[in-house]
Structure formats: structure tokens, C-alpha cells
Amino acid sequence: MFAFILRRLAVAIPTLLLLIVFSFVLMHLAPGGPFTGERALPPQVLANLEAQYGLNDPLWLQIWNYLVSVVIHFDFGPSFVYPDRTVNQLIANGFPVTLTYGGLSFLAAVILGVSLGVVAAIWHNSWVDYLAVGISIGAQVLPNFVMAPLLVLVFTLWYRWLPGGGWSFNDPSFSVMPVIALSTSYMASIARITRSSMLEVLGSNHIRTARAKGMPEHRVIIRHALKPAMLPVISYLGPVFVSMITGSVVIDIYFSTGGIGKAFVDSALNRDYAVMMGVTILVGALTILFNLIVDVLYAWIDPKIRY
């Protein structure tokens, strides 16, 4: 197991370095530097600015410096647009917010999705099943950017139950709509995946054996069916996690929650490359880490995988 984790890390680390180099080179290929604004700067000022941010160095040196500062010091450098703020500060402001509603959405999607799928599979072809399938089909065409306006329309404009935007760590009512908006379509996918894999497992031989032994049905399901049925769900968790972070872009814009997605879109509109790269790299690192965890979990649960 340990060797397996090491081997996966051996792939993950170069991937991350590659991502850093890739986004850095991309930034240099882009037409127009960070200081090409509406008003042309005097050449002397421009030269000083470029010298200060190290833009005159050869490309390999710049990449090297950036790599060293990101990897060793965990420092993404200053923002190009707001000289008094560093990328680290911008990320540190938004990240806890994104992590809070993203994590809650992730849990909601997994717990509700799995329960819905299991229930549908147990009572296959009953009204429960049809209801669950109906919900999951309907919910998969409701991505976060569709859910967000609809939720605001119903719960803020019509019923006035929930605040239409903003964020506070102390008041859970701010996170209700972001969590519903983010999790709905993934809940639907997880429910579909769980249902079909549960149906397959429930038809397999070891379940028949367990029933034949006279084991009570709830034990059959909890002890014998759930674990193998979870495998396809686990392999889907990686994409779900990524989507929670990606979705924060929409959530932050629509609900003004001030998470990391807002930093990203603001920097995209301001051409603040330093922030964009910082966020992309951070998200990439999280993605890689999470996929690693998922792989390990998968290998741990599935006895067929040898590592």
C-alpha cells in the first residue's frame, strides 16, 4: 500500500510542476503584459516596473524563480494589479469561504445522492424508484448557474426566506442556497450511478448466498451490498470535487459570497495574471491531491486492485 501511494505521488508531483510551468509559459505567450493599460506608461516607468517584477530576466530564470517561490516558500508573489496585496492574501481571504460551502455541497451531494440511489435500487420498479429516477433526471439539467437564479427567485424574491447573497461564517442561512445550487446536479449523477451499481450488486451471487443463509435484509444491504456498490461512486468523487471548486466561480459571482472564485474572475477581467496563476495552481494541487486520496480509497476498498 505504501509503495502504491509513493508511486502515485511520483506521478502527482511532476504533474503539478508541469502545471506551474505550463501556466507560466502561457502567461508569457499572451499578447499584452500586465502593465499595458489604457494609458501608455512612460518607458522609464515601464522599465522600472518590469525590473521590479523580474520580467527582464530570461524566461527560464523567471520560471525557476517562480517555481522556487511557489514550491519552497509557498509564495505566489504580488498581485500585478493591486501592488499592496499579495496573491497569498487574496487566496487566504477567499479560500475558507469556498472550502466551507464547497465541502458542505460535496457532503450533501454524496449523502443525498447515495441515499436516493440505494433507496431506488432496494425498491426497484416501485413508486420510490420512479420518484428517485425522476428527480435525478430532472436535476441533471439544472447546473449551478441555472439553480442559482431559480433559488434566488423562489426563496428570496417570492418568499423572502433567505438572504439573496453575502456571506457570514456565523449565519448558516447564507450557505443554504449556495449549497443547494452547487450540489443539485451532482447529487443527481451520484444517485444514478449508485442506483445502477446497487442494482447490479443486488443481483449478484454473493447477495443471493447471504439471503439464502437467512440474513436479515438490512444486514445484507449494509454489510454485503453497499461496499461493492460504492466503487463506481468513489471513482466519480474526483470530478465532483473539482466541480465544487469550479462551481465556486458561479456561486461567488451570483451570491457575492467572496470565495476563491471571485478572486479568479476578478483577476481574469483585470488581466491580473499573478492571481490567475496562483488560483489555477492551487486548484490544480488540490485536484491532484484529491484524486490521489480517491485512488488510495478505491484501492483500499476494491480487493481486485493489486498495488
Added chain:
Amino acid sequence: MVIDQSKMQSLADRFVEADVKGRSPWADARRRFVRNRAAMLGLAILVLVSLFAVIGGQFAQWSNEELDFSVMGQVAQMGQPSLENGHYFGTDNLGRDLYARVVQGTQISLMVGIVGAAIAVIVGTLYGATAGYVGGRTDQIMMRTVDILMSIPYMFVLILLLVMFGRSMSMLFLGIGLISWLDMSRIVRGQTLSLKNREFIEAARATGVSSFRIIIRHIVPNLLGVVAVYATLLVPLMILTESFISFLGLGVQEPLTSWGALISEGAGTMNYGTLWQLAFPLFFFVITLFGFFFVGDGLRDALDPKER
């Protein structure tokens, strides 16, 4: 005892027919697809939406760029959908005809979906088939590259690309297409591995057909079933991606529009009581996604009946 001649005739016909032409797997699949009510409904929706995109513009009373000065400034009162002034879907917040805008948005969203999926399918199929057919170290390197690319948060990279190289339609096509071929290439590679050692490939190789020709002429045609299903399911994902980007205002630029941009506009103005600005684009968006999902599922079930 009288025997109904016409019934006998039909029975005889049936026997002859069954004897003469056996049902091919494709005919079987078509039959199963036609019987699948959800899939046929999806197909009907897609045909109607496509018709709307192609000829819907003929019925518009206003162009998509024209401002209707009679409703301007009082859109909430005067701009609602009405047959009298020719704004079938009402107007948007600037007094532009929403019907014409939705037609245009439908055209662009469908185009992005189909072109994006086409790029993904072509690149993914060729890449996966090459990796699977060549095998060995090439395969290792090619698939490892896919693994690495898969762990990149592509939505962020796509936005990065759009911001850095300008928000043009071609960049959007390229960006969306080029990041979505990864799954396709994995599926195709797996299929190719199992096709590779079949007799007809061996025969082709024995007669001296070049590797490239074998991939194009013998491997790829045999992958069509998988590719078709995947492509159908890929189009709605492309539409979702484009709408996501356009919702953020980073996608297509005015005066062009797409469903995502229209939904975003409608969502921005809904507290002024102009709900139709959200409802019409959302309606087309949702039914089209339904259509593609139903058709994709139906195709999969039809081509692979044991998987239910």
C-alpha cells in the same frame, strides 16, 4: 373451413422476409431505439429545436440588434411577450427582440456544442486508436500524458486561455474541444486494444496495409458505436461548458449571444419583474439538454441491450 387469404399471404411474406434478410445488429439496435419512448421524445425535441435554430429567424419581426424605442425604458410594463407588436418572447432589457436573440443564442449554443464535440471526438478517437494500436512504450507515454492532462482543472485553464488570447469564438471552440477529448481517448484506446488482435486486422497487416491505413480504415469504423453514443452525450456537456463560461461573461461577445449569456442576462434582471427574459432561454436550454441526454441514453441502451 375458410382460410383468410390475406392473413396467410402476410404470414408467408413474413417467413420469406425473415428467411431472406436476417436482422443485422444495427437493425436490431434501430428497432430498440425506435421503441424507446424517451429516446424518441428526445429526438423529436432535438429536431424541433434545430428547426427553430435554422428557420426560426424567418418568423422574427425584429432583428436581434434593433432596439424597439417604443418599449425602451419601460420594458417591465411594455416589453412582455405579445403577438401584437411582434415580440413573441418579449424584449430584453435594452428593448431588443428576445425572440430573435433566442434564435441566435440557440444557433450559437448548438454550434458550440456540436463543433466542440466533433473536435473532441476526432482528436480523442485518433489519439486513443493510435495509442491502443501502436502499444508498447508509445502507448504508455501517450496515456500517461492523458492522465496528467486529466488532473488539470480545465475550466480554470479554459478561462485562462480565453482571457489571455482574447475572447473569440474560435478560441472558445478550440479551448472547449481540446480539453474534452481525454475521456474519449481512454474509451477508444480500450476498445482498440480488444479489436487489435482480431483476424481481420491481422489479415490487413499480412497484406501489407500501413499502420495508419489500418487505424483509419479498419479500427475507427469498428469503434463507431461507442463513439456515436459518447458524442451524443458529449454535446450537452459542451453546451453546459459554454453556457457556464458565457454566464460568467467570458464567453461569446455582444452582439453575439448564447443560452448561457441570455440566462445570465435574464437572471440579472429578474427582480424587475421581467421573468420572461429568464424563462425563454432557460426553457430552450433545459429541453435541449433533456433531448440530448434521452437520445444518448437511448442509443446506449439500443446498442448494448444487456446494460439496463
